[in-house]
Amino acid sequence: MEVAIVILTGVFFLVSIYLILSRHIIRVLLGVAMLGNGVNLTIFTGGRITREIPPIIGNNASVPLEGIANPLPQALVLTAIVIAFSFFAFLLVLVFRTYQELGTDDTAEMRDAEPKGEASPPLGY
């Protein structure tokens, strides 16, 4: 089970890095979203994958059953998903606004903040 998920995680990272290396900002955005999911799977696998015994203490017991699922990675992944989702939403709007203003989604042509061929600083006065 772990091996399968590790391979899947590897594929996620592969795809996301390939996308992030693109010059087109929308592909980069998709790559970042994939990267977030790859990381979530990494956390999940890091917590070891066990059979589905819920981590709940029964009514008359004071300790949980043997071999329960690890609840912590699920809490971590949940947090990470929420954060990644809100960032994705923000970046989507940012990318769209930039596309509207700059009229391009090619990062090589986004040179408003650092214009090409700027004058060199004064050398003397």
Place this chain on the structure above:
Amino acid sequence: MASANNTDVNLESAMLLTEPALADWLVAAPLILGFLFGALCLMQRKNVIVQTRIALFGLLLMLIADIGLFINVWQNGTVVMTMGRWLPPFGITFAADMLGATFALVAGIVGLAGGIYALSDVDSTSRRYGFYPFLLLMLAGVTTAFLTGDIFNLYVWFEVLLISSFGLLVLGSERRQLDGAIKYAFLNLIATTLFLIGVAYMYGVFGTLNMADIARKAPALQDTGPHFTIAIMFLFAFGMKAAAFPLNAWLPASYHTPRIAVSAVFAGLLTKVGVYALLRIFLTLFPADRDELGGVIAVIAALTMLIGALGAIAQTDIRRVLGYLVISGIGLMLAGLGLGSEIGISGSVFYAAHSMIVMTALYLLAGIIGRLMGTFDLNKAGGLYQASPWLGGLCLILAFSVSGLPPFSGLWPKILLVKGSIDVGAWWLAAAIIVSGFLTTIAVVRMFLFAFWRSRPEGLVEIGPISREGRIKLYAALGLTALTVIAGVYPEPFIQVSDRVAFELTHPQTYIDAVFGEKQGGSGL
């Protein structure tokens, strides 16, 4: 309380049953205040005047809380608090040691200065779009990142400060800002995601997220592959956050695009969180990996300070000159980490505090200069000395301070760092520190020469005096400048603080003992 249940479990071994001391609540105060006042500001979003007052009051309270926390930590050693009363490592721990408390204090000062400067810099439209709520949230995120003792919690605060900084960066939605924000947002998000990968591995290997617990377990897993992978992962992720040399491209691409008040707090706060995280990870958590990677970090440090200073010389825009100087300063902070000796770390910490104050002040000054001249372009600058000689004096003080010339605060940490380098025979690092200081002097003094010394270029309107509104900006810059002068003229107490930080960092056992409640009473020294 749970003890009312009819289970016969001994709660003492899992939970904290005594109330924490009232003063210990100061660890959580910056977080609570930041979020509370941020929310209050948001409620008064459209009432710009009330909102501004709430925000400034909140920033002031945060600074007071930071001061209180600093005094508390100075007197009583590391202050620890655990959420939900679970004993560490089960609950999320907040632990303020001298490093965290010092950084938090300086962050509070920078935040307040930025908030005051914004009074006359940020227009009411931007305020309605949430300048102050974002500022408060970002400050809360930064401060709490300095104080948390849980590695996943650190990630969460990184994201909090990141999303608020996005908001600040795009206020106004100009073309330039959007362009800068794209580069800033993507590269920083990728860096924090890499940090999260490190956290995932860390959890997989150690089975815990509590920093003190990890520090306790790290020696057992020394010299294993995963351990070293995690260390490298963190070096990469935080190096990117700190804008260390090969990963610095996002900083000069974005820091000059937002409003000056925003650039100033960014320069003072954000990259230093990366530096803080590096110090924490490599000194408290993985000291053995630091010994292994010390040489690499030192080379990165030398390159970062040189590239930053060279970049600063090549710029025409004053704000971009400053952006590169921020990078150059990061190199100096990493130099101490590379050395790893107590004197080196002391120099790094002192330099970080100095850089937070001085870089913020320089950006604020650049804003005043830019407003007066109507441009940030050095080619069109000039004639300011006639308009305001006092401003010239201020500029010269800050220029000397940032390049490490006496009698201002940049000098002392550089002396510590150079001495630390020579002590271990790293003459090349000492040389890099001195050469980068020299290059920085050229960059900033040239800024002074062109903006102040040179007469106004032909055909441009004369410069008027500073308006009444503009004086508020001047006060913010003056306050920070006063600090660098004091630290330069009378460095003794500041060096004492940084020495104690360095002592604690080189003896991580004090941190571990404090978190697990084995306090030896009194201060760590």
